[in-house]
Amino acid sequence: MASKGTGLDLSGRVGRLLTGRKKGMAFQVLHYEEFPLDQGQPSVPVGKAYVGLTGRDLTLKYTKVPQVPDWQLHRLIDFEVQEIATQAKNPLSSDYNLLPGSEPGSGEDTILLALAKTDSLNEVVDRVRSWRGEAIAFTPNAVALYNAFLMAGPVDEDAVRFLAWIGETSLDLALVQGTTLLFARNVSGGLKVLDDAIGSAFNVREERARRIRAELLSLDPAQMGKFGSSQEEKVAHSVQGVVGQFQAGMRSTVAFCQSQTGNREIKISEVLLCGPGAKVRGMDRFLERSMGAPVRIWNPVSEIDLSACPPEDAQALEAAGPMSVIALGLSMTPCFDELYSIEILPESVRRKRRFMERTVWNIAAAVLLLASLGFFFLRAKERSLTYQSLARKLGGRAKVALSLHQKTSELIQNNNKAREKLEAMEALLVPLHGAVRDLRSLRAHLPLDLWLRTIRSEYAAADWLATSKGTGRRRVPKRNLIRTDGRGKPISGRPLETVYAEFKRAMDAEVPFLRDTVTQGKPFRFTLQSDYLFVKPAAGSSGEGTDENQRAGK
Template sequence: MGRQATGVDVGLRSARFLRGQYKGNTFQVKNFSVGTHGAGSLEQAWEATEVSFKPQAARVALTGRDVNIRYTRVPEVPDWQLRKLMRFEVEEVGDTAGASVASDFNLLPDVPEVEGEDIVLLAMAREPVMDAHLAGLASAGGSLDSFAPASLGLYNAWTHYGVVEDETVLLVNIGHENTDVAIVRGPDLLFARNLSGGSGLFDAAIAQRFGVGLEQAEQIKIQHATLMPGARYDNPNAEKASRCILGAAGQLTSLLQSAVLFCRSQIKVTSLKVDRVMLCGGGAGLAGLPEYLTKGMGMTVELFDPFRVVDASALSPEDADLLDEYKLESVVALGLATMGSAPEAYSVEVLPADLRRRREFLGGTIWLVASALLALCFLVYHGTDYAGRLDGTRATASRLNRQVRTASSTHMRTDELVAKGGENDKLKAIADDLHAIAGSGEQLARVMEALEGSLPRDFWVSEITSEFAFDSGLGVQRGAERPILRIEGRSREGADAPAVQYEGFVRALRARLPRMEIKETLSPTGAVFTIDLTAFGPPATTVPEVGEG
């Protein structure tokens, strides 16, 4: 069962908010809200929108001229190298656009016609348009999950709630100013894009022909216009309105045909052929549009209604009726909510740079800081403990030294000193222990100083322990246990070349601690490492020079 998420699709004519969660093989709608307006900007659209619930964990649709979706064919490279390639691509676009650009990418499913390469979908958006959405979302009491192209919401709605067969389908969401398209072969996405132009083309044609404003033209379109081939008209206005939108309908047909051609050129699959077209969005409700496009495009064109398999039983009767009335307009919002709720959904998550950095900090860097604080507390605790032990040992050593001086002054003869050899051995053992305890604290301090200057930024220390033990690999034999320090740590998920960073880290550690014996291991994945070291290993041996002759 997925988490609850909200799909948000705000345009200049209307705004849709749909909240729920993906459960089993369907989506359970918990809340739905829609608002209609005639705004001139995105900011005005948000100001005119009233949401009946708080849109938490919102996936917000991006469309129009401020969004750019590119397709790049790249060799099959590691993830870190792919991220660098995409970063260069985004920086180039940002320099050309002259504005801050946010982005995210994902690989398209494998295309059989393309061998030895991956096709990357790169989505980019101008940050000012996202700032407008963020301000509006905050005013509605909501919170952002991420931004995503509306065309990917359309794709997720189809793959989760459509009749997916072994065919190529062109999905079309016709808005007022823009049209979002996705081309799908079976369950696999081939192409997604937003196009300029939508049902506003029909309104503009009627407004010019009748000499009225756009709002009145829209009402004439709804009440009188039809594109049904061979339609009979009830009155002169119906015939006049229907004939004057034929040019706009031809523009829309050309727009969809050009999208298919552009898909072929982008993914380099020249043999691609579309079998069926599925329409949704407010513009798809124009009478006779599916039949007109069927004739113009030479293939079956139908309306896409995913809500036939969506569970809306949790809605109030009023909200359920509202959803049924605006079901064509709400397909993208449903797909975005599914994208945020279903773990397996295909997704890109576009975020402004500042917000992405904050989330990366909370998701990774803050844990490094917490680990460092934990290690510091560990060192303080054990340092205090060792200091107490050292003070006690020093007192014992002082007392024993007094005993030795008393014994030396009393027993002056050599044979008596020899007789006291057992006591001298005891003193030597105590002195060795004292040296080891004192050296353990110094060993710990030196290692912490070396870690501070050597640890890569993609690595962190999860645990440090020090104990009296033996390890033949470090030259400390059984029966002669000495303080051995163990460092356990991890590398950040997705770190660039963790094995190379680790090798450099170990070399730096050996250079900073030349007098210590070091034994290190790295897991096969490069995610976990362990380092054992001690300053109490056997002293380095020097081979004497052999003279000539």
């Protein structure tokens, strides 16, 4: 099963190229384009493509065979193909598959056999090669129509749906019950019979007849006798003798299916119309009258993932709608194992595939044997070279590690020297700087009731930065502090406690950390310790033991 598939529909005047990929259980379109077949070619390389077959180049045949092993069944089918090729006096390419609707327990299987002229296939192979591509298989359009229905159709277990593709030169038809293929068929004719009739009536060429059909033809039975112009009436009358071929081809397909399956009670629940014929005005209502079942124009594009498709390609695909069904079914076929597969291969492609599947493996086995012998011969030498290379790499890594160790040791020594210098600068800076700031604050806030006795710098324990060691003991760092001793006496008549409290609040606002000790009585004594290296913590955290304070206290 491939993850990506390309379908190439060459059944009309316009070629349709569609590339997509499997995404989970869905199908995602990657590219779509239309191009004229008479003198155009795709804008991108075609790549490996599944090409559709229809019309006079294809024959679909049903054969009942006994239930035998696959190898024996293959011989039976080959014998029948040779008989048909002898009668046709032309080489034929073929493929077959069991019809899903075969009755179990009957002792027989129904085989759907597809045959095509090898010369016609080779012409298409050469044409696709000129488009920078490869036709890896040919699939009947009716089978591609069925596969597109399985992936994007309105599946109902009991409903019997008639899938009808009306092309320019042929009709591709399939009868499906639930998800089971009952019958598939292609019928020559298509819209060309309408164009020929219009061209004969108006004495115009085929291109002009197609334009008249697109602009003026209406097959809606409700509009008979109510035409908008005499030209429309004339066009409608010109095709009356041939338009019944569509109804006849579809009704005969139902009759053949009833005969093939032995079920005369098959009743069509719905007809899904697609292809260029779906663009003819009133075609659905015209067929509905003869089929005895509702006819709906089927556009599967709405059920397909277009998220990976370029916008211009997605717009073209949505505009094509029912005319993209065959290309869609062909591109889906290689991506899903559960889809019905008939792959007709011309002899050149078959030989290439046989070479890729069989001969190439024998060559690969011989090459592998020679490689194994060479491997054992060179193994010892390779190990020696590997060990030598590893020794060189380890020696280089050792040199790098030694160099890093030396540089790291030098950095540690430089850091220690820098820290010693910082500590020495701190010892010189804090006493003078702290004393000046303390005196400035005291001058601004010291009341008449308090006076100073001494102010000095001291290297003392800062127990407010104490931390606990793992042994449970507390570690108390030392740092340079400014100590102020003072006395107090009630001169202003206010209580000394109140005066001191106001003084303390004013000092706290200007000193990073201030610790005081008060002795009540006579005389009133107080001691202040100012820590100008203290870093105030952020809101919501504790100031003691922060990293900055600990570093400052080392």
